[in-house]
Amino acid sequence: DAGVTQSPTHLIKTRGQQVTLRCSPISGHKSVSWYQQVLGQGPQFIFQYYEKEERGRGNFPDRFSARQFPNYSSELNVNALLLGDSALYLCASNPTGGWNYGYTFGSGTRLTVV
Amino acid sequence: QKEVEQNSGPLSVPEGAIASLNCTYSDRGSQSFFWYRQYSGKSPELIMSIYSNGDKEDGRFTAQLNKASQYVSLLIRDSQPSDSATYLCAVTLIQGAQKLVFGQGTRLTINP
Numbered sequence: 193d194a195g196v197t198q199s200p201t202h203l204i205k206t207r208g209q210q211v212t213l214r215c216s217p218i219s220g221h222k223s224v225s226w227y228q229q230v231l232g233q234g235p236q237f238i239f240q241y242y243e244k245e246e247r248g249r250g251n252f253p254d255r256f257s258a259r260q261f262p263n264y265s266s267e268l269n270v271n272a273l274l275l276g277d278s279a280l281y282l283c284a285s286n287p288t289g290g291w292n293y294g295y296t297f298g299s300g301t302r303l304t305v306v
Numbered sequence: 307q308k309e310v311e312q313n314s315g316p317l318s319v320p321e322g323a324i325a326s327l328n329c330t331y332s333d334r335g336s337q338s339f340f341w342y343r344q345y346s347g348k349s350p351e352l353i354m355s356i357y358s359n360g361d362k363e364d365g366r367f368t369a370q371l372n373k374a375s376q377y378v379s380l381l382i383r384d385s386q387p388s389d390s391a392t393y394l395c396a397v398t399l400i401q402g403a404q405k406l407v408f409g410q411g412t413r414l415t416i417n418p
Contacts, residue, residue: 225405234310234394234408235350248405282349286404292357294340295406297349 196298204304213268213301217285224266227282273305312409325382329395336397339378344392385416
């Protein structure tokens with residue numbers, strides 16, 4: 193079975209641009225979460241989606257948005273990129289979004305803003 | 307006070323010894339506890355989950371949870387050089403968004 197897949201793997205953008213990151217969860221998983229990991233830190237929660245509805249949002253500005261599609265895949269959009277948005281963006285899937293399941297992470301998208 | 311705290315290390319352990327990694331958390335509503343391993347340049351990989359007080363063993367790994375003291379630990383027996391990585395502790399709450407709250411990670415080095 194395929195794991196969590198993310199695309200693209202790497203991305204270089206200029207300040208002020210917009211970026212869209214994509215994620216496909218493990219087959220049968222209905223919940224997708226997004227995390228940002230800055231070098232030397234643990235991942236920080238951005239969004240959780242379950243059955244196409246936003247279940248939670250972390251402490252990130254409105255420049256960050258996301259959505260989940262009927263096939264449970266998801267996109268993360270970041271507008272007006274700042275240098276500080278440079279990070280590894282991780283997608284994680286979970287069968288139900290519940291607290292009693294572990295989350296499986298994709299390989300991530302490394303975003304560099306110049 | 308950080309929600310999840312770990313010693314950032316580096317923690318250096320000789321090959322074949324026991325590596326002990328610790329984590330404390332601040333929210334008593336935390337219900338699920340996870341250890342992730344992250345190799346340099348890679349994404350986190352789930353290695354242990356624990357939900358109730360006590361010990362949980364899986365191969366060379368043992369997770370320990372003490373909710374009264376609000377700490378969770380990971381023991382790695384017979385440490386191998388391939389265990390060298392950053393270990394992330396994460397917790398979730400039963401209420402609200404089921405987000406993982408991570409510590410900053412402990413960098414572990416196993417010396418041959």
